Amino acid sequence: MSASKFLKWLSCSFATFSAIVVALFCLHLGQPWWPHHHNREVRIAKHHIAESVEGPTIWLQGGSSTWFGFDSELLSSRTGYQVVNLAFNVTMPSEFCFDEIKRFAKPNDIVILPLENSMYFRDYYSNYAANELAIWAPDFFWDLTWKRKAMYLKYLSWRKVIAGVFARFGQITGSFKNQLKPLEPGQVVANAKAHWNGDYQGDVPAYYNYLTINRYGDFEHSNHALWRGLHDYNLMGTRPISEMTREDLTQFVNWTRSNNIRVFMSWIPMARNEKLNLDHPNAVATISRIRSFTDSLNLNFLGNPEDFLVEIEDLYDTSHHLTAEAARRHTETLIPILNKAIANTGDSNPSSSN
């Protein structure tokens, strides 16, 4: 074989391999995967809640500290707004979090963003999020810009792709579907409703799942403290605000303004512990960086980090998840600040907003 023919074969075989890889990637998208289909079902349940609310609504979005950190019923009763907690997991990309709000928010709604501090500094997709979203939100990938698509693919595990392809073929044969038990959306909603009405009789399939959220989307938990970790809540470092977050939040804020939706930033609940020192120069500088960034978008923070400090006994199962009682207190702390902010920025009576 001559060198030129060799180079032609090289190019052709590379094109063939690339085509196979693209095909495998497309085949694997959307494949349910234990235990991650539980995350898919949480999303289905939250979407159902979001679709069901009527009237002016407060949308909560952030990481799991938001999912675990609010008593939405209390928030609703004290503000007069409907409340939906859309928050899910800290690793979810910021544009995904904002897209979730964009699906449902309407003019005169309010968005509260108690973003996990790490979300301000993140300039990558986590492997976990890339793998998860490929399973239960493949549209997210297709909606990304080319640059972001390339970035997303960088963090997608090739093993996950192979596993997803196996699942696809397994689904064709039927055995995997039985094994995985991914529920149809209608079944998820029916079970969730039965659970909220106290009628659900089946097993709770996993720890975090659609049967551990209440009718507002909050995590349903007890005051039982399972595990308490120490954490610096990503305030003690020196990382700059990431371009990715800057871009995503800017776009989101522009969208909310054009739709007459108010956005408030909020601090996550943080436990007093030896790793966190809000007086440390690094922490002061980090808080200042975050504030400068949100100020540049004319976004107001509700209160100060100190206002939302909790005791370590208030943690439920991680350094970011509050117990039910602590979530209630956290919400109570936020409500007067929020009501004041709502009054300062527009009509404080949600019923008159319609």
Added chain:
Amino acid sequence: MLFFDPLFIFAFLPVVWLGFKAIGIRVPRSVSIAWLLLASWVFYAWAYPVHLFWLIGSIFANFLCSIAIQKNVDSPRAKQFLVGGIILNLLILGGFKYSGFATESLATIFGLSLQPPSFLLPLAISFFTFQQISYLVTTYRERRMIARPLEYALYVSFFPQLIAGPIVQPGEMIPQLQSKTFGKTNLNDIALGLCLFIIGLGKKILLADNLAPIADLAFGQIAQGDPISALTAWMGLLAFALQIYFDFSAYSEMALGLGLLFGIQLPENFASPYRALSIIDFWRRWHITLSSFFKNYLYIPLGGNRLGFLRRHSNILITMTIAGLWHGANLTFIIWGFAQGLLLSINHFWRFSRVQLPFEVSWLLTFVPVTLCWTFFRAENLNEALQYFSALAGTHGWASTDGLPFIEYLRSLDQTEAWKQVHYSIHYHGWYPKLITGIHIGELVFSKPFLSFIQVTTSLLVVLLFPRPFVWMRQPINGNARFTKKAAFLCSFIITAILIQSGTLQATQFIYFRF
């Protein structure tokens, strides 16, 4: 700049190559040499520009020394210049590389409070120093001026081989630079160079860098004082043995490929060493250019095998111990080198017996001792190496049972509590990848120990079954390039696999960069 760095592959290399091709069309050969020299210096200075000072200074001093040797070729002063040049090179190398180790050793032995000097070791100093010593010796032996200044500077600085070899003899490269056809590469060389570069890239990224975490985990645990099972220790050691081979041979093949892209054929540095059937054979196949250097410039001048039985074996021990020390200023490298010398001596003794062992036994008797010796090479200090040997011997058990109590504990819980505990493990013990990858086909298939086993055995099979690319890609009789569809498929498969893995791979620097 690393060969697998996108900046190198997509910017530096295309610019330098296109520039080289453009220059080669019309302008004199010396301009092509100057262009490559400039590119090589940019490549070298990329991370630490200050290191360029040492490289250029060393080139300048050695070239002056070679002129002095050549001008005094008929007088005893030539030898004085040669010895002076070699001593100067070794002093600079020793000053940078071994002064800290020497100070620490003196302080320990004599109980002195000496502060070891701290400076950044110029990149590739071991390689370019040896290459220049071989130039001085060749000039002395051939009694003539071998290269013009630009040719000499490029011979030392040529970026494909500058950082980690192969250590090129003047006769292997300078005549190519002096050839009238230099600067006019043909399509055969380009295709072959591309193919070798891709295969080397695959070896590095797909094999070596995937083996690294297995070895790092095992040696890391020992370094932290954590006991590991014999299974983990053997897996870690095998992984390192394969990692260092793939890492270094990858570099060498990429260097060969890059050389061919510029019409320069560099010497092969590896000849399937893990297929060797004796230690002597192993050292003829492993890091061939360094072995040749030590043989030609140390073992033979010491007397080689000409001065009797005892001198022969002491020469082997001295040569290999110094070769060990060349790798780094650490007692572990000295012991590694000494152990290799000992193995070589034993092998020479064995030859007297004229007993022919079966193929499999010979291979095992070569591969296992060589692999065991890598423990000294990889361990940070002697204590760690000894601890690792202890783990290999099974003093901490043969297989890990760490997970069993946890599984028993989970079984004792009710379903919801068990899920909670699993959740903690997912979050706090990094079980995510295991869960993500490990479903359906059984968690075992993609579980970490099983994957490690698969990776190590696959790599070992690649070592044992695949011919070395340079031989495979060349016609055995006339040395012309042999292009096949198999090679094309392999290369495109490697590129695709690298692209797929690009996000999750943890590419590490070449191991031999630190030497």
